[in-house]
């Protein structure tokens with residue numbers, strides 16, 4: 001039976017990449033309608049884990065269930081939004097044209113009502129990522145931060161007809177953003193979670209951990225902890241998540 005409180009469930013999740021074990025027997029859950037942070041240093045396996053969740057990673061063994069279905073199940077395509085570190089937008093199309101295009105691919109047809117629903121979704125999404133004033137600018141002329149917000153907007157289109165994705169998987173979406181944009185983006189993640197979307201965000205910047213309700217801490221392909229930032233600090237006696245992380249690394253030493 002589908003557990004409606006759980007968006008993601010992994011058990012014994014192992015990934016071998018290029019002959020190396022990139023993820024080693026991970027077991028965790030991601031609660032629905034939360035902002036969950038996937039934190040760990042560079043190379044710890046964050047992107048690999050996200051790829052396994054969206055079903056595009058080879059060499060996976062163990063169990064990975066997303067919204068009660070096996071990861072990568074065709075039914076999940078419209079329920080899961082995924083933003084990689086490399087933006088996949090057309091640089092010669094404007095921001096609005098990119099969104100119109102993806103909305104039409106996600107929910108083609110529907111006659112006049114379908115077109116109206118897509119236009120409304122695109123307008124609302126442009127406003128959400130604060131790109132309304134750049135809607136007519138070709139994506140190739142945007143800054144890195146603006147470009148990553150276009151990718152986020154594409155993921156937010158969901159089914160393309162107004163329905164939000166149930167799960168958003170965002171690989172380091174705040175890299176290179178100034179502090180104001182970072183703050184605004186985190187506020188958007190929390191608004192989305194309050195509306196029922198589960199947001200899984202990766203970061204290698206530990207100070208972003210404090211902005212998450214739940215954390216998965218990764219190191220060398222192993223899960224160091226799965227907890228809320230407050231509980232993590234409490235149980236390790238640390239003042240910050242960064243300190244808690246360092247203490248857990250020490251504890252894990254053989």
Ligand SMILES: Nc1ncnc2c1ncn2[C@@H]1O[C@H](COP(=O)(O)OP(=O)(O)OP(=O)(O)O)[C@@H](O)[C@H]1O
Nearest residue numbers: 017018022040041042043044045046047048049204
């Ligand atoms: N295409 C690939 N082929 C083989 N091994 C890979 C490939 N991409 C990554 N790896 C290895 O898998 C491990 C996990 O990498 P991954 O990209 O998941 O880490 P990450 O935590 O997302 O790092 P970053 O924060 O730098 O993006 C690393 O040891 C890396 O060298």
